[in-house]
Amino acid sequence: MHGVMERIIRFIDSFGDRQILFITFLISLLSRLVVILLLGQEQNLYEYGSIAQNLVTGNGFSFDAFPPATPVQETCVMPPFYPYLLAVSYFLFGVNTIAIAAIQIVQSLVGAATVYPLYYLAKDTYSKRTAVLSVLIFAIYPDFLHWSYLIQQLTFTTFSVVSIVYLFRIYNNNPTHRKALALGLGSELGLLVDPVIVSVVGLLFMWILFLLVKWRFEHDHSSIRDVKLKATGLILAIVVCGIVIAPWEMRCLSVYDGNFVFIKASGFNLWRGNNQNYTDTGIPPWTTTDMLAEINMTKEGDIDSAFGQIASTYMLTHMPETLMNSVRKFIDFWWFPKIFPEESPLPRQILYAPLLLLALVAIYIDRRRIVQLASFLLPLIAFSILYSLVFILAHHRIPIQPILFVLSARGLDHSITSLYRRNEA
Secondary structure: OHHHHHHHHHHHHOOOHHHHHHHHHHHHHHHHHHHHHHHOOOOOOHHHHHHHHHHHOOOOOEEOOOOOOOOOEEOOOOOOHHHHHHHHHHHHHOOOHHHHHHHHHHHHHHHHHOHHHHHHHHHHHOOHHHHHHHHHHHHHOHHHHHHHHOOOOHHHHHHHHHHHHHHHHHHHHOOOHHHHHHHHHHHHHHHHHOHHHHHHHHHHHHHHHHHHHHHHHOOOHHHHHHHHHHHHHHHHHHHHHHHHHHHHHHHHHHHHOOOHHHHHHHHHHHHHOOOOOOOOOOOOOOOOHHHHHHHOOOOHHHHHHHHHHHHHHHHHHOHHHHHHHHHHHHHHHHOOOOOOOOOOOHHHHHHHHHHHHHHHHHHHHOHHHOOOOHHHHHHHHHHHHHHHHOOOOHHHHHHHHHHHHHHHHHHHHHHHHHHHHHHHO
16 A cells, blocks of 8 residues: 555656646546537527527527517626627527537536646645646546536636636735736636626635735734735726726616626526525515516516515515525535436535545644635635525536635545555654
8 A cells, every 4th residue: 555655646746737737638628528429419508598699690688588478688697708609609600509519619628728727726725736636636527527518607617716716826925916917807707707706806805905904913014015015916906807897887787777796696596596496595486477477578677676676675674584594505505415406416425525525624634724725715705605695506616616626635635645654654
């Protein structure tokens, strides 16, 4: 056993970063393409397909929210990146299976490319061996292979989340205006992919507050300069993010009379959240046949605003129940939720349980470094809180899971190293 472990450790250490990344990229890409070949053509295009077809037929970014009665109307029900990507594929190949296959190939490439920011994030936070284990887990984990097949934006959301956390980490370690600019642009692109990334971008504001508090109590001049540099750079990142996303926000203000990042969560998703097979918002269903008839003839933005107001009123008037429900959902988010209501949870539990356990081991062994690791751990907490408060489907845990895998890899590396040293002794 001692000899085998020693050879494995030496084998990993013998490869350079580029070699490791090239190999894991190929493993990740081939795994995704095999899954696509085995599962065949995806048929369910959700809202993305309707919006993309309307784009290529000249109807703009529009959607019939409650077919068949509602006429096609301008929408902000989905962020723009994925429908436009699908529309480009439709434009190039036509509305057919070739266009869908092209999107699946692009998703496989982006999914495989996620190993790059994930590897450097893990290496920068822990070690090379932890980084190797992180990307190997990610490359073959079934959830990510499956989402490269489905026509949804979560593959791009995952890449965005990992990249933003990595950019945030390297900026915090060595702040420069160039890194702040990259962080701002990355955050803006992420928001156009998936509004849930507002939870990660929100960390920029939280970190500025933390730096300002630290600034107040610092007495060393070099530390004060460092805090000033970090705070001004983060403000630059937020300004850049706001400027670039402003055109889409202005459009959504005209369509929705509100902000697309928040109105989507507070209105449309809370209404759908009353589907108990998928999620439990704690808000009882209120739609009736008469209400649906009225909804079918109502502007989408007005529907969302109305449902958002009803949902908010219910949550405020049932605060103890809302808080308890949020705590339960926060725990469920990291436990063993089903991805789809009809599936058996056992296979996913068998895969996920050891990874969760190893992540908890990593948090325990690094408990004395918790402040240094805050910029790495906070996205996990922020992501969980957002979905526990607003709207949760189990598959939305997937984009943040690679961060958990880094912790799992850290726990596994520590366990292997401890066993190796014990055998050596």
